[in-house]
Amino acid sequence: MNILAIETSCDDTGAAVVKDGREVLSNVVASQVPEHVLYGGVVPEIASRRHCESISGVVNKALSDAALSLNEIDAVAVTAYPGLIGALLVGVNFAKGLSYTHGLPLIPVHHLRSHVASNYISSPDLEPPFLALIVSGGHTHLVHVKDYTDYEVIGRTRDDAAGEAMDKAARMLGLPYPGGMNMDRVCANGDAKKYKFPNPHVDGSPFDFSFSGMKTAVINLVHNKEQKGEPIDLENVGASYMRQVVKVLCDRSEKAIALYRPQRFVIAGGVSANSVLRREMEALCNKYGVSFFKPELKYCGDNAAMVGAQGYYEYLNGNVADLKLNAIATMDIDMKMSK
Ligand code: KG4
Ligand code: ZN
DSSP, X not given: OEEEEEEOSSSEEEEEEEETTTEEEEEEEEEOHHHHGGGTSOOHHHHHHHHHHHHHHHHHHHHHHTTOOGGGOOEEEEEEESSOHHHHHHHHHHHHHHHHHHTOOEEEEEHHHHHHHHXXXXXXXXXXXXXXXXXXXXXXXXXXEEETTEEEEEEEBSSSOXXXXXXXXXXXXXXXXXXXXXXXXXXXXXXXXXXXXXXXXXXXXXXXXXXXXHHHHHHHHHHHHHHHTOOOOHHHHHHHHHHHHHHHHHHHHHHXXXXXXXXXXXXXXGGGGOHHHHHHHHHHHHHHTOEEEOOOGGXXXXXXXXXXXXXXXXXXXXXXXXXXXXXXXXXXXXXXXXX
């Protein structure tokens, strides 16, 4: 089954063709980073406009890279939630148009489920059940993936997402957008033990995360140095901060592994590209004899191939929408999709 997939939940315009949920025939991403970098973060209105301009060309390129015409496509999958509402609407409406004009089934896909599904592409033997740590710019979740479309949330952030915490700290340290990625690039070899950051626990919720205290700590540290006229020790502050974000992520994941005793553990989302997280999570899984899975770097950030992968399993489960489909800005990952 050939699925044409579309992703416009944030600032990347993506289209891909994926066969049977696992084989990527094409994957096109038009990045908007050069525009948003001027503002230090994503400007939603600009993101929506750029999606409108790019979507047609990106979809055409995905089809031509796959050497397929629309007549050889069996269904259209699209990220319908959660995300920036104006950005999502562009992809959803384009997908509805294709579905209507070509009589193709329309498959709405949850953005975080598609991040998890990036692992089905990178590890063709991976099958549920497994535990997953999903770390993106807007979400931080520990989930029990019981089946391809059956999710149970075990823990979640109570305030900022891990990616958001990285981005804000990076901005304070003077690094350009996208901050988390640049912090990894610039600070990965710094002295990660030089500065101490808090590891806040959420009372009564051992699997939940909180990052706002760490963010405040780095802001205070930078202000303090500025007031004293001292240079900001970028490489070492960044390395210490990353280490602490990863420590919090690993700490909660370890508790979940110890309780659930899964055979497999998966990381997903933009922050799963982080070099420290990839290394530390692998070590943790080795300690417990759990098989560890991570997406290839090219599938960590937002892309449409992962939407095509998850879309296939949503389709098999009967999750097909009609033309009343609308984009929704917030949606739980464990929702039961209405048919
Ligand atoms: O999943 P994603 O591409 O978009 C959302 O769904 O939010 O995640 C974007 C987040 C950003 O916060 C970005 O800074 C972070 O992923 N990120 C990283 C790295 N690469 C991307 N954070 C840490 N280390 C990286 N190498
Ligand atoms: Zn994402």
